[in-house]
Amino acid sequence: MRSERSESVVPGAAEPADATDPALETVRPGQPTPGRLGRVGPGADEGLADPGSVGRRQRHELWMRRALEVAVTGPDSGPAEDGDAVVEDVPVGAVVYGPDGAELAIGRNERELTGDPTAHAEVLALRRAAERLGRWRLEGCTLVVTLEPCTMCAGAISLARISTVVFGAWEPKTGAVGSLWDVLRDRRLTHRPEVYGGVLEPESAALLRAFFR
Numbered sequence: 001m002r003s004e005r006s007e008s009v010v011p012g013a014a015e016p017a018d019a020t021d022p023a024l025e026t027v028r029p030g031q032p033t034p035g036r037l038g039r040v041g042p043g044a045d046e047g048l049a050d051p052g053s054v055g056r057r058q059r060h061e062l063w064m065r066r067a068l069e070v071a072v073t074g075p076d077s078g079p080a081e082d083g084d085a086v087v088e089d090v091p092v093g094a095v096v097y098g099p100d101g102a103e104l105a106i107g108r109n110e111r112e113l114t115g116d117p118t119a120h121a122e123v124l125a126l127r128r129a130a131e132r133l134g135r136w137r138l139e140g141c142t143l144v145v146t147l148e149p150c151t152m153c154a155g156a157i158s159l160a161r162i163s164t165v166v167f168g169a170w171e172p173k174t175g176a177v178g179s180l181w182d183v184l185r186d187r188r189l190t191h192r193p194e195v196y197g198g199v200l201e202p203e204s205a206a207l208l209r210a211f212f213r
């Protein structure tokens with residue numbers, strides 16, 4: 001079933017909160033996701049997502065440290081032309097892990113480097129993970145990113161059938177995974193990943209603050 005309220009997902013539109021299920025409006029930054037209860041579809045029975053809260057938290061933090069490293073170290077899609085003015089990209093890093101916990105692909109924000117408005121860390125990591133697996137369906141996989149995904153990336157995550165999303169800093173201005181919208185847990189969608197936000201938030205936020213200082 002499709003909603004007719006497509007105008008509510010346009011930035012600046014009135015009452016953006018209408019884009020999400022009212023039940024999800026109780027989810028506030030810093031709170032754990034209620035995602036598991038409502039989780040259905042591919043990957044729902046995949047055991048890795050919930051080996052117990054302590055083990056899970058430790059693994060998420062370990063993975064987030066890797067994403068933070070990726071945010072500042074690359075990889076690059078290609079070097080800028082010699083002589084070009086260097087505009088540094090906002091440091092955002094993403095890593096896709098397979099169902100067995102193995103690292104599949106990494107990506108960092110390369111919008112300035114490549115001049116590509118869609119070159120966000122998550123999109124690049126998803127593309128590389130799909131290339132590596134030879135398929136677009138990334139069921140059972142976990143995407144870890146240092147900043148709450150935007151609407152584009154949340155859409156890509158959903159389309160890729162990612163099972164679990166772990167992110168670091170909340171992004172109140174553009175975040176689409178609980179802040180401004182909650183695209184991934186919109187109950188009108190059949191595929192809804194499990195979401196863990198605010199993992200290593202101080203470190204993730206500090207990286208961005210240092211960049212904008």
Ligand SMILES: [Zn+2]
Nearest residue numbers: 120149150153
């Ligand atoms: Zn994005």
